[in-house]
Amino acid sequence: MPEEIDQLDARLLLTLRAQPRIGLLEVSRRLGVARGTVQARLDKLQRRGVITGFGPELEPAHMGYPVLAFVSLEIVQGRLDEAVAGLRRVPEVLEAHGVTGDRDLLCRVVARDNGHLQDVINGMLQKGAVQRSISAISMTRQIPYRVEPLISAAVV
Numbered sequence: 001m002p003e004e005i006d007q008l009d010a011r012l013l014l015t016l017r018a019q020p021r022i023g024l025l026e027v028s029r030r031l032g033v034a035r036g037t038v039q040a041r042l043d044k045l046q047r048r049g050v051i052t053g054f055g056p057e058l059e060p061a062h063m064g065y066p067v068l069a070f071v072s073l074e075i076v077q078g079r080l081d082e083a084v085a086g087l088r089r090v091p092e093v094l095e096a097h098g099v100t101g102d103r104d105l106l107c108r109v110v111a112r113d114n115g116h117l118q119d120v121i122n123g124m125l126q127k128g129a130v131q132r133s134i135s136a137i138s139m140t141r142q143i144p145y146r147v148e149p150l151i152s153a154a155v156v
Contacts, residue, residue: 003048004154004155005045005050005151005154005155006155007155008031008033008037008041009041009045009050009155010151010152010154010155011031012027012031012038012041012042012045013045013050013051013147013151014148014151014152015027015030015031017147017148017151020054020056020057024038024039024042060094060110061110064112065092065110065111065112066112066113067110067111067112067113067114067116067117067137068108068109068110068137068138068141069108069109069110069111069117069121069135069136069137069138070106070107070108070109070135070136070138071106071107071109071121071124071133071134071135072099072103072105072106072107072133072134072135073103073104073105073106073107073124073130073131073132073133074102074103074104074130074131074132074133075104075105075129075130075131076128076129076130076131079128079129080098080104080105080129082127082128082129083104083105083127083129083130084096084105086124086127086129086130087105087107087124087127090120090123090124092109092110092111092116092120093107093108093109093120093124094107094108094109094110095107095108096108103134107124109121109135114137117135117137121133121135
């Protein structure tokens with residue numbers, strides 16, 4: 001069972017989410033704890049897998065990929081590893097999740113335009129391990145990826 005975060009962890013994570021470029025000394029000042037405490041907490045959160053990176057968040061739409069789609073794939077039985085290996089080679093596949101239901105994988109895919117999206121999907125289907133697909137194009141993002149409410153709710 002994963003450990004829960006405590007009040008200090010939550011405050012630390014919320015501070016870093018709000019200002020990812022802030023220095024540790026400033027974080028320690030704002031939280032009212034020693035810099036060593038902040039560093040120790042960060043190290044612990046990284047070891048536990050809570051913090052998975054410190055890179056900038058990127059928006060593919062502003063990098064020339066304004067089309068976002070969710071593509072569900074049905075995989076030939078016993079060929080999941082092969083399908084995933086093929087999807088890893090497609091740069092437009094941002095994520096792939098194993099899911100329940102009538103499909104096996106749910107992929108978040110970006111494209112330059114609808115024609116490019118069709119080419120990407122066709123490329124995904126050319127992998128022998130993928131049987132068929134269903135896709136849905138995102139029209140608007142109503143709630144962006146977020147973890148702050150989850151962090152706040154974890155320590156109530």
